[in-house]
Amino acid sequence: MRNVLIVFFSLLIWLETTSAQEPVYPFRDARLPVDVRVVDLADRLTVEEKIGFLCAKAPAIDRLNIPAYDWWSEALHGVARNGKATVFPKPIALGSTWDTGLIHRIADAISDEARAKYHAALKKQGFTKRYEGLTFFSPTLNIARDPRWGRTSECFAEDPLLTGALGTAFVKGLQGDDPNYLKILATPKHFVANNEENRRNDGSAAVDETSLREYYFPAFRMSVEEGNAASVMGAYNALNGIPCCANPFLLTDVLRDEWGFDGVVMSDGSAVEKIYTHHHYADSPEEGAAKALLAGCDMSLRDEYREGLKKALLAGMITEKDIERALFRVLKQRFRLGMFDADSVVPYSHIPASVIESEAHRKLALEAARKSIVLLENKDKILPLDAGKKMKIALIGNDFQRTYYGDYSGLPDSNQTLYEVLQRRYGDTVDWQWVAESSREEPVASQYMIRGESFAYEGKLGLTGYYFANGNLEGDPVTIRHDHQVDYRSAADADLAIRRLTEASVRWETNLHAPVSGDFTLIFRGDADLTVKIGSRVYQQKSGEQPLAITAELDRSTPCPIRIEARNIRLNGNVEMTWKWPSGNVNMTPERVAAQSDVAIIFLRDDLAYEGRDRETLAVQPHQAALVKAVGKVNPNTILLFGSSAPLLVGELAPHVKALLNVWIAGQGESEALAEILFGETNPSGKSPVTFFSDEKQLPPLDDYNITHGRSYQYFKGDVRYPFGYGLSYTEFNYRNLKVKNLGTDSLLVEVQVSNVGNYDGEEVVQCFATHSVWEDSGLLRRLVGFQRVYVPKGKTIFVQIPIAKQPFERWNAESDEWVTRQGAYKLYAGDQSITFSW
Incomplete structure (x- = not known):
């Protein structure tokens, strides 16, 4: 029958296209x-x-x-x-x-x-x-x-x-x-x-x-x-x-x-x-x-x-x-x-x-950034700042002077740094003083090194390392691999240990993408003879000599090819690459600028985990924690903007700042959104979709996939700094008259009144959680069953209705291989309200 239909349709098309030079197939x-x-x-x-x-x-x-x-x-x-x-x-x-x-x-x-x-x-x-x-x-x-x-x-x-x-x-x-x-x-x-x-x-x-x-x-x-x-x-x-x-x-x-x-x-x-x-x-x-x-x-x-x-x-x-x-x-x-x-x-x-990157899409990116940023701390209601008040504000951190979008990103034409936006919007009343977070020497992170297109399958961030079983880069490499940093420790390198190399040489290749334009100091050291090519310039250093320090003028808009060759690596030897960023005003330190300012704002990022690399710890990098503590000590009005790819242990920073905004990686609208939130033109409304833990030692091992062992807010019984769904606002919302209506056997309708009793218009995320005594017996503490984001003007009350399906209430019965819904009383929570109901 299938072939009959094809012949029939083919004949019809042939009759319609007999004058065509090329056949038109069905x-x-x-x-x-x-x-x-x-x-x-x-x-x-x-x-x-x-x-x-x-x-x-x-x-x-x-x-x-x-x-x-x-x-x-x-x-x-x-x-x-x-x-x-x-x-x-x-x-x-x-x-x-x-x-x-x-x-x-x-x-x-x-x-x-x-x-x-x-x-x-x-x-x-x-x-x-x-x-x-x-x-x-x-x-x-x-x-x-x-x-x-x-x-x-x-x-x-x-x-x-x-x-x-x-x-x-x-x-x-x-x-x-x-x-x-x-x-x-x-x-x-x-x-x-x-x-x-x-x-x-x-x-x-x-x-x-x-x-x-x-x-x-x-x-x-x-x-x-x-x-x-x-x-x-x-x-x-x-x-x-x-x-x-x-x-x-x-x-x-x-x-x-x-x-x-x-x-x-x-x-x-x-x-x-x-x-x-x-x-x-x-x-x-x-x-x-x-x-x-x-x-x-x-x-x-x-x-x-x-x-x-x-x-x-x-x-x-x-x-x-x-x-x-x-x-x-x-x-x-x-x-x-x-x-x-x-x-x-x-x-x-x-x-x-x-x-493509139209004005409408830019506005959409800005809306998303506004709604994504989470206010974690706001002591003494230091935020929002008063844009009409003359003040001196210290801006501390390299991230004020760069944009960062993470991997799997496009290349927008609109790339505004937070420093540029703050100067443009509030430069008439605020005296901005920027200083780099430090001129400390640090490893070159993989996010600033991008490999060629041919390596897209394995991941482009980092370097390509060619490893040879001789001291002179001769013949074919014994292995070619994706390295995230030049931090070679031959004695600790399990991949090379199994090859029992008595002689070794390595060539690394990548393209440097500087986060800011300026004079970077690139530092190479190791137990090897080094040859470094940066752009078209070549530098050499013999083993045992002082580290090779190169001042390189890098342009953030132009990638710079780099090749590092390490020959005659000593047995159990090391090779590493670090750098120092341009430091701005070298006569000013973060602490000095902060002490001379009415407010100090620190902007830090941590994106040390990515495709191909898990985190070894959730702790904030030691030098970042030290900076926050030092600045907070000299200026009590310190605000921290923290951009991370995961919820880190920011609790250790909270005592040293008055406000903490979790920025994540908020796209090309990030700088504008942050400026608006800092000065109250936008009310922060992001709610964390993940738990910020207090102690990573309480987490199960990374390779433990059993959720009952403490995965997520549903089963975790340890200490939490900021819970799932948490996020502060500049205003205050009250909940009342929570009701649950059964809409048959498969759905519910949750109704609640939400009032904005504060001084700012704002958006609230109404989150509905359910519990059941049988759930708790199995370790399940609570479960999100519905949510809705709503806008509530100041002084107004709105009536919210949230349809809730039966599926979030179902549990899997492994013995009978089927979904079951527990009978008896459930308790449902929305805001500070709760109600008991049954299916």
Whole structure:
């Protein structure tokens, strides 16, 4: 029947196009059902071409006039790695907004920019390269279960409901609302329990069924069932001993059979290769590829399928039908993206390039930044500052003079530093005195070193290290690896120890991206003969001599290539690279400037964890803590702006400052938003989506995935500095008349009155938590069941209604493999109100 339909439609098209010079195939006819078009195209492909479509770099098929296409594009908080784009706050900051509508609007703006870039690239060159496509690897729906995880900044929250609600809004915004076409394709990642960097390539997450169902699955489930995500990315790691990208329980039993997913499963990075090389779950690359395909992984991101599936097919490990099953899923999404249709019928094909970092999108980025910043401390109500009062304010810290967006970012034209904004907005009444936080020598952090495009698969931040088993960089390196810093300690380097090197030499290469323009002092020291090339200039130093100190004039807008060669490294020798930033007025210290000022504002960042690196500690860097204590000692009116990728132990800083604003990484609107909050033009309204702990020693080990052992606010019984959902305001909100109405067997309606009894207009996040005696017996303290962000003018009262689904009240029964809802009395909390109810 299928072939009859194809012949019939082909005949109709032939009759309409007999005068055309080139044949018009049925798969090109937008009037036909998508499934018919998919079958027609698939039947015209060779086996090799079919396999090619299952690789991220799909080759061109000239005889069918199909251009090459690269599946890999990024949009974590804006179109990334593709030039100019609006940069929104990182997801951990977006999570602080608790605003699903805002997240949807942000994703809608991102997809507009992505569409405009795609069509411009396609028109210019006839095909699209990496980062220019319509298939995006976002959002990250792994949960922020442990702040030591290196990729915490990519998460929305530590709570399943909040993560799922924001992630689903993001997916919907990316994919659009047309019934036939996707605006772009969203890919929630990394499925599942992908919460470590140190073991991400070869580790296995040991997760009990209850933790999996109640904590790690829900956000992904929501994105599929409610968001209709068209793609999902499998994770590097294994789940209970089986690699996620070769795990039929995950990719078929749960994702497709239980949740009804009918889209494309894409592997992470080189995850298919790692099934063989790292997890040793297969005896050959082709067996690893076969296991992934048969488990339900449709595509390989690093193109391992190209050779792996060919060999697996020849060896009888898979059949052509197995390939076609994945092919149909892949082709269907490409048809839904309009890749085989004329622009005239694709509703998103005419989005103009003018939307890219448009004024509307800049305003949206500013709105997001305003709502994401969390006020943690405000003693004596020192904030907001009075913009009309003449005063002298010390600005202490390098971060006043730079912008920082983190990884997976675009390059906006509007890059205002906080110093520039403060001078422009309040320079008439405030005497600003800026000084660098210090001229201390410190390691060059990986965020200022960006490797070439060819290393994007492994991560671009840091350096590429080439290690040789001789003293002269001769022959082939014994290993090539991704290093985050030049901090080589041969005796402690386990990777090299297993090679028993008696002689060693290393070459590191990267590009320096200076955070500010000025004269940096780059310092190289080590038990080796050093040759350093910075730009076009070459410097040398013999082993045993004084450290090599180089003054380099760096421009923050121009990357500077750098190469470090260390020859004849002594046995158990060391090699390291550090630097000193430009220090501003060298005659002024932070303490001196602070002592002479009415107010001192310190701006510090800590982003020492990232993809590929977990945190060793949640403690604030010692030199930063020392600076805060020293400044707070000489000026009691000290305000701290702290930007971090995770909730650190900022409690040790709080006694030394009057106000503490947690900035996260708030995107290109950050500087404007901070200025507005400092001077009261915007009322801070961010609520932390994660817990700020008091003592990291009370946390379970990073590789412990059992949520009952103290994960998140739901189960943690230790000391907390700032709880989940916490955030101060310049005004005060009162709650009263809390009510719960049953709307049948599957939903509730929470009603409450919220009054603004303070002196500022403001936004409040109404958070509803539930408890049950049986929950508490199992260690579950409380659970977020609903939330809503509302605006309340000063002196006004609003009536808030929050629909709440039954799902957050369900618990997984591992014995019967089903969801159950406990009978009896529940207690629901909203603000300082509580009420008891039953289903």
